[in-house]
Amino acid sequence: MDFSRLQAASKVTDEWKYPQGRPNRTGMLPVDQAPDHTLSWEEYGNPDGEPVMFLHGGPGGACAPVMSRFFDPGRYRVILFDQRGCGKSTPTVASHGAAVALVRNDTDHLVADINRLRDALGIRGPMHVFGGSWGSTLALVYAIRHPEHVASLVLRGIFLGTREDLxxxxxxxxxxxxxxxxxxxxxxxxxxxxxxxxxxxxxxxxxxxxxxxxxxxxxxxxxxxxxxxxxxxxxxxxxxxxxxxxxxxxxxxxxxxxxxxxxxxxxxxxxxxxxxxxxxLFLEPDYITRNVARIAHLPIHIVHGRFDQVCPLTQASRLVAALESVGAAPATYVRTNAGHSAMEAQTVLALTAIMDGLPRL
Incomplete structure (x- = not known):
């Protein structure tokens, strides 16, 4: 019996609404010295469009061109970048060793790097911040510290990173x-x-x-x-x-x-x-849930797979409860019949629909 279609049943195939585009431009941004941390970045979509800062998972993951497909290329200016030590950014553990690549590789520095990239790319006003898994953690921390730079948070597979979660x-x-x-x-x-x-x-x-x-x-x-x-x-x-x-x-x-x-x-x-x-995660205990009042005014959109085993759904439940406790229910909270990956079909559809439906800046 051929089980090949069963094995791929939850994966995105032809559900993508937008085609795979090519980057408008790419670059390497120096953000530190000794070691010389340098971030690899790519820009997709409309160069004059609404900026979207895409934060990948891990920590330790990387971006791929397919991640630009959640966004209408006629509307959005999408920035993909690899965080410190990840993907095409340098130095990496594989090429330079952990003793080099992990120096000043922490949450505070990653948050600061987002602002360095913003400034280098000439993003002046609020931007959409889109992140999944560890990217949702980093997006929330960034918004708590720099709410003035955030137009909306679009989050997938919420990761709060407590000891019990790990x-x-x-x-x-x-x-x-x-x-x-x-x-x-x-x-x-x-x-x-x-x-x-x-x-x-x-x-x-x-x-x-x-x-x-x-x-x-x-x-x-x-x-x-x-x-x-x-x-x-x-x-x-x-x-x-x-x-x-x-x-x-x-x-x-x-x-x-x-x-x-x-x-x-x-x-x-x-x-x-x-x-x-x-x-x-270089954070104080319950840092995110204790500081949600700082982002209560922001539109927050959450997509979480009901069958997620990397970041179980209870993590989204805890975040939603914290938001509701300060009178800030999420603008969207979708529980898909999916696992953790951003490439699960229902999750792709939900995230794309949210981006399509955001009020224009």
Whole structure:
């Protein structure tokens, strides 16, 4: 029996409303020295249109041209850029090592980088800020600190990044996995993805599985000086990356993990995520929910997959409750029958419809 169509059932195919365009221009923006952090950026759509700042996920992910397709190219000026250490920005973990690429790679600096890019591209008034997963976190933090620069927030797959959110994704039943691998002993994404979870857990020895994030971080913090050590570090990075890539889709990929299995992407993605997660995203506890009053006047649009296992729907529920507590219910709150990925068909349709329906600036 051919299961190929079933396997792709939740993915976007011909649902895109707008064609893939080519960038109007691209560039590299220096934002720091020693190390010389430089951001790769691209501009799509109408050069004179309403500006949209696109914030990718991770932390540690990257942008791709397909991300410009959520937006009407006749109306919007869309800015895609790779955050510090990510994608085509430099330096990266893969090319320069973590000891260089992770220096001053934190939330405060990423927020400041958005303003540097704004200024460099001549964006003077408010802009739409569009972000998913970690991009939603960064968008919310940016809006809390610079509400005067934000016309609207369009957010997908809300990520608040509390300890319990991270344990759900990375800890699960790992502590007892060697004895009872299918025990539902703790909440976690492993419940829906047992085979993928097995591959992620078994990288770490049983005696270290009481703290999976800490065990992975120890591997990433090592500075291997031989091929054996480098291979072990790469294996861990790929396992971390592939785990997240697999559970991002309601119907996981079979056989081809895509970019998540590529060495350079995995090294950057896994090590930057572990770097941020070990430090609570460089934010005070409950920073976003405690500061939502600062963005109560902004139109906030939320799209979240009901079956999201990277950022479970309860994270959106907590954000909505915090907004409502200050009298600022979201302008839109759509729960799609989808997983976490921005490329799930229902999520694509919802986000595109929201952008089409925004009042013109």
């Amino acid at each position: 344990l759900y994704m990375y800890q699960g039943n790992a502590a007892v996995f060697d004895r009872t691998p299918y025990a539902l002993s703790e909440p976690g994404a492993y419940v829906a993805y047992p085979d993928e979870w097995k591959a992620f857990v078994e990288v770490i020895p049983p005696e270290q599985r009481g703290d999976m994030m800490g065990a992975y971080k120890a591997i990433f913090d090592a500075r291997p000086d031989d091929d054996v050590g480098r291979r072990a570090q790469l294996r861990a990075a790929v396992a971390w990356s592939v785990w997240e890539g697999a559970i991002s889709n309601m119907v996981p990929e079979t056989g081809d993990p895509g970019k998540f299995g590529e060495a350079d992407f995995a090294l950057c993605f896994a090590q930057i995520e572990a770097h941020f997660f070990a430090r609570n």
